[in-house]
Amino acid sequence: xxxxxxxxxxxxxxxxxxxxxxxxxxxxxxxxxxxxxxxxxxxxxxxxxxxxxxxxxxxxxxxxxxxxxxxxxxxxxxxxxxxxxxxxxxxxxxxxxxxxxxxxxxxxxxxxxxxxxxxxxxxxxxxxxxxxxxxxxxxxxxxxxxxxxxxxxxxxxxxxxxxxxxxxxxxxxxxxxxxxxxxxxxxxxxxxxxxxxxxxxxxxxxxxxxxxxxxxxxxxxxxxxxxxxxxxxxxxxxxxxxxxxxxxxxxxxxxxxxxxxxxxxxxxxxxxxxxxxxxxxxxxxxxxxxxxxxxxxxxxxxxxxxxxxxxxxxxxxxxxxxxxxxxxxxxxxxxxxxxxxxxxxxxxxxxxxxxxxxxxxxxxxxxxxxxxxxxxxxxxxxxxxxxxxxxxxxxxxxxxxxxxxxxxxxxxxxxxxxxxxxxxxxxxxxxxxxxxxxxxxxxxxxxxxxxxxxxxxxxxxxxxxxxxxxxxxxxxxxxxxxxxxxxxxxxxxxxxxxxxxxxxxxxxxxxxxxxxxxxxxxxxxxxxxxxxxxxxxxxxxxxxxxxxxxxxxxxx
Ligand code: HEM
Ligand SMILES: [Cu+2]
Numbered sequence: 015x016x017x018x019x020x021x022x023x024x025x026x027x028x029x030x031x032x033x034x035x036x037x038x039x040x041x042x043x044x045x046x047x048x049x050x051x052x053x054x055x056x057x058x059x060x061x062x063x064x065x066x067x068x069x070x071x072x073x074x075x076x077x078x079x080x081x082x083x084x085x086x087x088x089x090x091x092x093x094x095x096x097x098x099x100x101x102x103x104x105x106x107x108x109x110x111x112x113x114x115x116x117x118x119x120x121x122x123x124x125x126x127x128x129x130x131x132x133x134x135x136x137x138x139x140x141x142x143x144x145x146x147x148x149x150x151x152x153x154x155x156x157x158x159x160x161x162x163x164x165x166x167x168x169x170x171x172x173x174x175x176x177x178x179x180x181x182x183x184x185x186x187x188x189x190x191x192x193x194x195x196x197x198x199x200x201x202x203x204x205x206x207x208x209x210x211x212x213x214x215x216x217x218x219x220x221x222x223x224x225x226x227x228x229x230x231x232x233x234x235x236x237x238x239x240x241x242x243x244x245x246x247x248x249x250x251x252x253x254x255x256x257x258x259x260x261x262x263x264x265x266x267x268x269x270x271x272x273x274x275x276x277x278x279x280x281x282x283x284x285x286x287x288x289x290x291x292x293x294x295x296x297x298x299x300x301x302x303x304x305x306x307x308x309x310x311x312x313x314x315x316x317x318x319x320x321x322x323x324x325x326x327x328x329x330x331x332x333x334x335x336x337x338x339x340x341x342x343x344x345x346x347x348x349x350x351x352x353x354x355x356x357x358x359x360x361x362x363x364x365x366x367x368x369x370x371x372x373x374x375x376x377x378x379x380x381x382x383x384x385x386x387x388x389x390x391x392x393x394x395x396x397x398x399x400x401x402x403x404x405x406x407x408x409x410x411x412x413x414x415x416x417x418x419x420x421x422x423x424x425x426x427x428x429x430x431x432x433x434x435x436x437x438x439x440x441x442x443x444x445x446x447x448x449x450x451x452x453x454x455x456x457x458x459x460x461x462x463x464x465x466x467x468x469x470x471x472x473x474x475x476x477x478x479x480x481x482x483x484x485x486x487x488x489x490x491x492x493x494x495x496x497x498x499x500x501x502x503x504x505x506x507x508x509x510x511x512x513x514x515x516x517x518x519x520x521x522x523x524x525x526x527x528x529x530x531x532x533x534x535x536x537x538x539x540x541x542x543x544x545x546x547x548x549x550x551x552x553x554x555x556x557x558x559x560x561x562x563x564x565x566x567x568x569x570x
Contacts, residue, residue: 029124029565029567030532031567042133042137044129044130044132044133045125045129045531046114046118046126046129047114047115047119047429047528049110049114049132049133049136050111050115050429051111051115051429053110053111053136054107054112054115056139056140057102057103057106057110057111060143061099061494063098063147064094064095064098064099064103065491065494067092067094067098068095068487068491069487069488069491070083070091071091071092071095072453072487072488073484074470075480075483076484077477078471078472078473079471083470084470089157089470090153090154090156090172093154093155093156093159094147094149094150094154096158096159097146097155097159097176097180098146099410100272100276100410101142101146101183102139102143102183104410104415104418105183105187105272105275105276106139107418108275108276108279108280108414108418109187109191109221109225110136110139110186110190112279112283112421113194113218113221113279114132114190115429116214116425117215117218118197118201118533119525119529119533120212120214120521120522121197121202121203121206122206122521122534122537122540123197123201123202123203123533124532124534124537125533126194126197126201127196127197127200128193128196131193132193134186134189135186135187135189135193138182138183139183141182142183143179145175146175146176146180148172148175149171149172149173149175149176149179150172152170152171152175153169153170153171154172154176155170155172155173155176156169156170156173157173160265161173161176161261162262163239163242163251163256163258164250166239167239167243167250167251169243173243174240174244177236177237177239177240178236178240180236181236181237181240184229184232184233187225187229188230188233190222191221191222191225191229192222192226194221194222194225195219195223195226198215203537204537204539205539205540209300210540210541210543212286212521212543212544213281213286213296213299213302213303214283214285214520215282216282216306217278217279217280217281217282217283217285218279220278220306220307220309220310221274221275223310224272224274224275224310225275227271227314228267228271228314229268231264231267231268232264232265235261235264235265235268238250238261238264239261242256259324262320262324263317263321266318266320266321269317269320270313270316270317270320271310271313271317273313273409273410274310274313276410276414277409277413277414277417278309278310280417280421281302281306281348281417283370283420283424284370284374284417284420285352286424286518286520287366287367287370287420287424288352288355288356288367289545289547290516290517291363291366291367292356292360292361292362293360293362295355295545295547296351296355296545297351297357298350298351298354299545301347301348301351305344305347306344306348308344309341309345313341315337316334316338319334319388319393322334322390322393322397323393323394323397323398335388335390338384338385338388339385339388339389341384342381342384342385345381346381349374349377349381352374353374356371364423364439364516365423365434365439365442365443366420366424367420368439369417369419369420369423369446370416372416373413373417373420375412376408376411376416376447376451377412377413377416379412380406380408380413381409383401383405384405384409387401387405396461398467399462399464399466399467400457400460400461400466401457401458401461401462403454403461404454404455404457404460404461407453407454407457408454411450412450412451412454416450419442419446419497422434423439424516426501426504427511427515427527428523428529429527430504430511430527430528431510431511432505432507432509432510432511433504433508433510433511434504435500435504438499438500438503439497439500441493441496442500444493445490445496446497448489449487449488449490449492450486451486452482452483452485452487452489452490453483453484453487453490456479456480457479457483459479460476460479460483463475463476513525513526513527513560519545519551521544521553524538524551524553524556525556525559526559526560530565532565534559535558535559535563535566536555536556536559537555538554538555540552540553541553541554
């Protein structure tokens, strides 16, 4: 089926010579693998910075009357913290980072469709980060990562810098989306039909249109806010005829799909990790793939659940509530499929697997509080409280970040040729799991008791819960540092991994670690999906990949 059509997509079978010199090889590289690692390292640096800001928040909240920093500084700190984690850590790691490194290998391609565009996407990202942090010098944004007008209109000069920085990240995301979509449509190896693609590829396939479509709404909103702040054109200021609600619509039309940009790739990561370490075929391959599609489509129809308290017409609340609740169905299907994959498997509790199992536990809890929040009567009480903070961290930290950590432990050997320390990894996992739950579980209680979010001081009745949260947050920080130390330590000191340390079945594991810059000497052909552990590998044409035979070099 479709073999010829897929091949006709333009996989040239000769290989361009490898660029020489540090600058072309590692700095301005057009190799998807190097670009992927560049994204991961840069986002890793921002994880440390964003984590530092988080700890400043938790130190401030140790005492009911704050005292560690002024309320104004506190506003800047949590605004830059949230913006960092969403736009400079989670999205770049999952799309630019893992997406770039892993999926072209998994579909048997030599690179992405537009390598130069890929380089541009990456190089928009570090300047954006510098601009966001540079904004501290001129008064950082202070209205939260959501920057609602009118507050954001009154914000200090750095708010305009925030607009420009996030705009750059947005352009980068859009370009990455286009690049990935074309690559997945056109550059699959012969025989790699849609239903033979690894589930991580499916995850990127569904995320790419979200990156392309949703991000444009954000770009328009940011441009409007920037223009209003700098040139006074009244888009959002109600005293001049603008509409603050317009911002909320545009922002959430992007940011609800964006939460799926931050979780669908993670669904892809764990869908590779579970079968590999349970040594069982994935349960419900098609259900997992297609439920991602329905999540992506539904994800565009629910944005106003963030606006139930913004003065929405009552007849609109019901459809937004029901559509939001519907998302729980495809999400539940996935969770069921993963648990069924684990059921009865010979489970190997590697660190990657522990993080993936931890992900199911915490993400499910976050999904459940999401369904609570979808119910308008509940949301009217919980909106703007710490219950939201609890929900969003269960899905974004317990969900996305745990998935990212699982992916790091899983693919590090492919990226570097070395294994990470399992001992350090397990310490990191358990401290993470305990520290995470200890930090964010109490926030459900705070929220239900009425503690508002985004406050620098609070009613003394919440102090004990806040002290618990702050104390456990230090445990979580240590856990994250342990993994960062592990990453750095294992580059030189890690055990040699060989080409396939986990005995995994997708294509990237059938070639050397790290792969040659050209990925495959010969493009393989594929005759089944990779997950059937009882069958031989479903590939032809890989015989020479692990030998010393030269690759077929061609001129341009
Ligand atoms: C079953 C799935 C989910 C449902 C039904 C759901 C529902 C909701 C609702 C109704 C809100 C608005 C609450 C309010 O502000 O009053 C909300 C907030 C939020 N959700 Fe979810 N959610 C789900 C999954 C997710 C996932 C997977 C993510 C990210 C990976 C996510 C991230 C967020 C964030 C970041 C916010 C807070 C935004 C803010 O105001 O700062 N949610 N969710
Ligand atoms: Cu939402």
